[in-house]
Amino acid sequence: xxxxxxxxxxxxxxxxxxxxxxxxxxxxxxxxxxxxxxxxxxxxxxxxxxxxxxxxxxxxxxxxxxxxxxxxxxxxxxxxxxxxxxxxxxxxxxxxxxxxxxxxxxxxxxxxxxxxxxxxxxxxxxxxxxxxxxxxxxxxxxxxxxxxxxxxxxxxxxxxxxxxxxxxxxxxxxxxxxxxxxxxxxxxxxxxxxxxxxxxxxxxxxxxxxxxxxxxxxxxxxxxxxxxxxxxxxxxxxxxxxxxxxxxxxxxxxx
Amino acid sequence: xxxxxxxxxxxxxxxxxxxxxxxxxxxxxxxxxxxxxxxxxxxxxxxxxxxxxxxxxxxxxxxxxxxxxxxxxxxxxxxxxxxxxxxxxxxxxxxxxxxxxxxxxxxxxxxxxxxxxxxxxxxxxxxxxxxxxxxxxxxxxxxxxxxxxxxxxxxxxxxxxxxxxxxxxxxxxxxxxxxxxxxxxxxxxxxxxxxxxxxxxxxxxxxxxxxxxxxxxxxxxxxxxxxxxxxxxxxxxxxxxxxxxxxxxxxxxxxxxxxxxxxxxxxxxxxxxxxxxxxxxxxxxxxxxxxxxxxxxxxxxxxxxxxxxxxxxxxxxxxxxxxxxxxxxxxxx
Numbered sequence: 001x002x003x004x005x006x007x008x009x010x011x012x013x014x015x016x017x018x019x020x021x022x023x024x025x026x027x028x029x030x031x032x033x034x035x036x037x038x039x040x041x042x043x044x045x046x047x048x049x050x051x052x053x054x055x056x057x058x059x060x061x062x063x064x065x066x067x068x069x070x071x072x073x074x075x076x077x078x079x080x081x082x083x084x085x086x087x088x089x090x091x092x093x094x095x096x097x098x099x100x101x102x103x104x105x106x107x108x109x110x111x112x113x114x115x116x117x118x119x120x121x122x123x124x125x126x127x128x129x130x131x132x133x134x135x136x137x138x139x140x141x142x143x144x145x146x147x148x149x150x151x152x153x154x155x156x157x158x159x160x161x162x163x164x165x166x167x168x169x170x171x172x173x174x175x176x177x178x179x180x181x182x183x184x185x186x187x188x189x190x191x192x193x194x195x196x197x198x199x200x201x202x203x204x205x206x207x208x209x210x211x212x213x214x215x216x217x218x219x220x221x222x223x224x225x226x227x228x229x230x231x232x233x234x235x236x237x238x239x240x241x242x243x244x245x246x247x248x249x250x251x252x253x254x255x
Numbered sequence: 256x257x258x259x260x261x262x263x264x265x266x267x268x269x270x271x272x273x274x275x276x277x278x279x280x281x282x283x284x285x286x287x288x289x290x291x292x293x294x295x296x297x298x299x300x301x302x303x304x305x306x307x308x309x310x311x312x313x314x315x316x317x318x319x320x321x322x323x324x325x326x327x328x329x330x331x332x333x334x335x336x337x338x339x340x341x342x343x344x345x346x347x348x349x350x351x352x353x354x355x356x357x358x359x360x361x362x363x364x365x366x367x368x369x370x371x372x373x374x375x376x377x378x379x380x381x382x383x384x385x386x387x388x389x390x391x392x393x394x395x396x397x398x399x400x401x402x403x404x405x406x407x408x409x410x411x412x413x414x415x416x417x418x419x420x421x422x423x424x425x426x427x428x429x430x431x432x433x434x435x436x437x438x439x440x441x442x443x444x445x446x447x448x449x450x451x452x453x454x455x456x457x458x459x460x461x462x463x464x465x466x467x468x469x470x471x472x473x474x475x476x477x478x479x480x481x482x483x484x485x486x487x488x489x490x491x492x493x494x495x496x497x498x499x500x501x502x503x504x505x506x507x508x509x510x511x512x513x514x515x516x517x518x519x520x521x522x523x524x525x526x527x528x529x530x531x532x533x534x535x536x537x538x539x540x541x542x543x544x545x546x547x548x549x550x551x552x553x554x555x556x557x558x559x560x561x562x563x564x565x566x567x568x569x570x571x572x573x574x575x576x577x578x579x580x581x582x583x584x585x586x587x588x
Contacts, residue, residue, distance in 0.1 A: 074482055
């Protein structure tokens with residue numbers, strides 16, 4: 001459970017987030033939608049405590065974020081970074097093992113139990129054939145899977161993903177989002193992620209929050225929130241929608 | 256055991272044969288049979304001359320032990336600094352920690368006889384480390400090139416201060432400072448071992464215990480924090496540990512360059528990048544490499560070549576090779 005109430009945030013005096021209120025529930029995939037620069041990533045970084053947010057309250061699974069120390073926080077929240085610049089070519093298994101860091105004491109080494117969690121994650125994500133490969137030499141989609149795997153090894157209650165479909169092809173996009181949905185539903189994870197494509201939100205989200213210029217413009221079920229009118233307002237362009245059975249598809253109106 | 260674990264154990268045990276070899280050779284050659292006798296049966300002492308005993312245990316052994324300690328210190332600190340700064344092209348020498356330590360030593364020899372030189376070396380080396388770090392850091396990032404540049408600047412600055420000390424110091428003390436700055440183990444005795452060992456063991460002990468966390472630190476600040484690290488505190492602790500070991504090593508052997516750069520690299524090529532393996536294997540290989548370099552330094556010619564010259568002659572071409580290889584990949588970040 002994530003509860004954000006009345007959060008504002010500035011960078012160099014420029015307001016990025018203004019009085020944000022939102023809730024993301026366990027067992028649901030909540031999606032942040034909004035144009036570039038609307039504050040989606042900043043909001044995720046505030047919730048992950050990468051940005052120190054002084055105005056407003058952020059509550060994570062019943063804990064006040066301001067009072068959480070890094071190891072406790074990491075056992076509660078895991079975040080898949082948008083950009084990741086590897087320096088040393090660790091193997092996939094070594095990288096996923098780092099997810100256990102918050103559960104090993106400062107002078108300790110990962111235990112057999114930690115190794116076991118890693119093997120389970122590798123099995124769950126179907127990464128067995130990659131486990132001993134350097135993660136610098138695998139494809140973008142595979143690396144995204146590995147980074148999600150590292151988050152799962154943290155055994156968090158909350159999973160944050162910043163544009164997890166970035167750089168992914170058509171199929172990998174579907175594979176990754178389907179996996180995230182399954183994880184949220186089966187493990188009662190609270191998932192909050194940012195997306196650019198409203199159609200993907202229609203397909204996979206349980207709950208949608210629309211951001212516009214640092215404010216929450218709308219929030220609710222994807223079917224209620226995502227429609228040509230709101231999209232036109234959010235992005236300042238004309239949008240049309242196709243219906244077929246339960247499926248809906250948004251596309252820009254071309255002149 | 257698999258081939259890779261054979262290799263790992265071979266590297267971990269490599270200081271033993273290196274030590275055995277180094278005990279035998281020198282101006283006075285001691286046949287291996289007699290070395291064996293001493294090592295295995297200390298009772299053999301009466302059987303061989305007093306002179307040989309002195310050569311083995313008062314001259315060669317302390318020097319070998321000191322070389323090992325220095326090798327451990329330089330490669331452990333090199334490994335740590337490379338991980339902490341996410342930059343495989345740095346070590347204590349390049350980042351200015353060695354020059355800082357040298358200044359500390361020179362200051363305490365020249366002007367502060369009351370301060371143990373290890374303490375002076377440690378304070379100045381730590382100052383140099385943080386100076387380089389803050390100089391290189393822009394907007395929370397430490398780019399590879401600016402870190403190396405900052406290291407060059409800090410090194411040059413501290414070297415200039417050392418020169419001022421040399422200029423001002425009493426000429427009797429000057430000779431000893433100059434000789435020691437060249438980087439040599441020729442003054443090694445048990446006292447030097449005694450003075451430096453606790454510091455080197457403490458610093459490299461911290462690094463050895465925390466070695467797995469170096470993997471997380473090498474992911475960068477944001478990710479290390481997301482994984483549950485208190486980044487600035489833990490990074491500070493690792494830099495501190497590196498500075499302790501470097502300061503103690505410099506205080507007994509002067510500036511010996513390139514070992515800390517070369518050894519971790521070779522080790523990563525051999526056993527992979529996981530610091531749980533890299534740290535212990537680097538320490539072992541650093542110890543063997545220093546013992547062998549020092550053996551070459553004292554036997555190659557009739558006189559003594561400072562061992563720093565030997566390590567630089569092997570290290571500089573290696574660094575150029577790394578730079579070239581890396582430049583083909585990418586230079587950004």
